Amino acid sequence: MVTRIRKSAATASLRRMYVDCRYGQMHLTTAFPPSGGFDELTALLFLHDDNGTGADFNACAALLGTDRSVYAPDQPGCGASDGPSMRMSVANLAEAMADLIDQLRLRQVDLVGIGHGALVAFELATLRPREIRRLVFAGNQQPAVTPEQPMLQVADGKTAPFEEPVAPLVARIRAFLDR
Numbered sequence: 001m002v003t004r005i006r007k008s009a010a011t012a013s014l015r016r017m018y019v020d021c022r023y024g025q026m027h028l029t030t031a032f033p034p035s036g037g038f039d040e041l042t043a044l045l046f047l048h049d050d051n052g053t054g055a056d057f058n059a060c061a062a063l064l065g066t067d068r069s070v071y072a073p074d075q076p077g078c079g080a081s082d083g084p085s086m087r088m089s090v091a092n093l094a095e096a097m098a099d100l101i102d103q104l105r106l107r108q109v110d111l112v113g114i115g116h117g118a119l120v121a122f123e124l125a126t127l128r129p130r131e132i133r134r135l136v137f138a139g140n141q142q143p144a145v146t147p148e149q150p151m152l153q154v155a156d157g158k159t160a161p162f163e164e165p166v167a168p169l170v171a172r173i174r175a176f177l178d179r
């Protein structure tokens with residue numbers, strides 16, 4: 001059995017980047033392990049609630065980015081991402097996230113969604129079942145079709161579980177993702 005050694009860094013540095021999707025440029029906050037991506041765990045994609053941004057997850061991204069690549073996009077029409085010319089449905093947002101996965105050439109991804117972002121995560125898991133490994137969500141949203149991937153609900157209301165202090169939440173997420 002191979003044992004992974006945790007990196008000693010307490011937090012990862014956060015960076016910004018843009019990628020193209022079918023609705024224009026999408027802004028992301030990212031965090032990468034000190035190894036530069038070698039021997040890292042499954043990439044993690046955070047999906048924010050309505051009127052949120054990827055920056056809503058900065059504290060979690062900095063902690064979880066020590067041993068995996070973390071991506072927290074501003075969904076189309078939010079934050080610094082381009083706005084679409086139409087009203088975005090959950091399916092449209094899931095397609096934009098699929099574009100992101102393709103642009104970054106990610107083979108496998110774990111998803112964390114809060115509120116409306118959880119609905120996007122459910123849709124994306126249904127759209128891309130081979131690429132989506134696990135789902136973590138906060139909120140009382142229920143998927144239209146139950147994804148086959150393992151799921152963890154970290155909060156059942158529209159509370160703000162990703163606000164400080166996040167260490168206990170990150171430990172719970174890490175334990176689920178590392179199984």
